[in-house]
Amino acid sequence: MKVLYFAWLRSQTGLSEEDVDPPADVATVGQLMDWLAERSPGHAEAFANLEAVRCAVNQEYAKPDAAVGRDDEVAFFPPVTGG
Amino acid sequence: MKVLYFAWLRSQTGLSEEDVDPPADVATVGQLMDWLAERSPGHAEAFANLEAVRCAVNQEYAKPDAAVGRDDEVAFFPPVTGG
Amino acid sequence: MIRVQREDFEIGAELSALTVGRHGVGGVASFIGLVREMAEGKELSAMTLEHYPGMTERQLAALEDEALTRWPLDRVLIVHRYGRLAPGEQIVLCVATASHRQAAFEACAFMMDWLKTKAPFWKLEEAADGAQWVEARDSDDQAVARWANNDR
Amino acid sequence: MIRVQREDFEIGAELSALTVGRHGVGGVASFIGLVREMAEGKELSAMTLEHYPGMTERQLAALEDEALTRWPLDRVLIVHRYGRLAPGEQIVLCVATASHRQAAFEACAFMMDWLKTKAPFWKLEEAADGAQWVEARDSDDQAVARWANNDR
Helix, strand or coil, X not given: CEEEECHXXXXXXXXXXXXXXXXXXXXXXXXXXXXXXXXXXXHHHHCCCHHHCEEEECCEECCCCCECCCCCEEEEECCCCCC | CEEEECCHHHHHHCCCEEECCCCCCCCEHHHXXXXXXXXXXHHHHHCCCHHHCEEEECCEEECCCXXXXXXXXXXXXXXXXXX | CEEXXXXXXXXXXXXXXXXXXXXXXXXXXXXXEECCCEECCEEEEEEEEEXXXXXXXXXXXXXXXXXXXXXXXXXXXXXXXCEEEXXXXXXXEEEEEECCHHHHHHHHHXXXXXXXXXXXXXXXXXXXXXXXXXXXXXXXXXXHHHHHCCCC | CEEEECCCXXXXXXXXXXXXXXXXXXXXXXXXXXXXXEECCEEEEEEEEEECCCHHHHHHHHHHHHHHHHCCEEEXXXXXXXXXXXXXXXXXXXXXXXXXXXXXXHHHHHHHHHHHHHCCEEEXXXXXXXXXXXXXXXXXXXXXXXXXXXXX
């Protein structure tokens, strides 16, 4: 599974992307966030306030209960501020 | 008094402007329109439907009861269609 | 700023002049009106814009003041052409610049609605069967009416 | 049409390309967003726009479709830049062309509101005391919400 980080989630994890292989019981965006938070202190910081984190699965916005699988591209980022 | 005509009021009167000297009892825009209508068949046609005629006195919109005097510039025209 | 002119205008140059060095401006809302080739189902060969020199400038200046009073704007620009124009040609440019987009958008729409009902311009449309003065549209009166009860 | 690019854009050329030969268009509403030199009382030296390549294009294309569905438009153009920009530089251009002005104005405002809340861009502001990610504004969420209950 490919995971991307943008803005301060990138700064805090220290990664713009990583390939991960979560266990089979990580089946939703919410479960993936919990699992990713364990990977490093930076990850824990990035996912400390889930209210401030948005997600996209395969480049479409996704809620915490959305399904994720090993072939998906999953991105985490703060609320957008373009325009 | 200087009177200006625009758009189809100009076509119908055949004049873009004229200097007129109405009698003293012509004191309002409405009275001026009635008086002008007598000047020629073209004028009569131009002022036949007063609902369709707008007026400005000294370049500000004016209603039929607005005062007019001999030093004023008075313009008659249809509702505007700019922009 | 307002201008009434026969010549065409170039939006890029106008916007640059309006915003150069004014780094508090975050939003620039613009509108350009163009001559359409069809009107009421008829194909137009050209349109002639007549106006009332002097009164036009006076009305546009009043409109500029009104917009600057109603919204927190940086600047306003209205350029309105007169004379004979072909389909596709530019008629009017209306711009509002502001710190934030909402004021710029609203002021620009407001100015166009007022222009349509207050600026002393008249359009003569030329088609194959002759020339005809354009009649004022009720929809324009309704459009401008929505600003009148605006209690900002 | 949508474009995401590092390069600057020139509104005159963009509008010409959008309207050339399309003589049914009577109104062109545009919005340009600029980098402001002040934000929350702090003077900015620059701003860096990060985005999510791929998703950005996908979201802007969906936004274009939505605007063309909701309003009787001729065309829509969104050009959004990314990278490091100085105060006064252009960030975004949003254009809607239509037969009549109201559709063009509304669609242009709608697209900007949606851009601010849906397009995956993030702004990093640089000031004398360091760089900081801009937080999303409640006012932008409110601005886009007004279109959701629009029962057109």
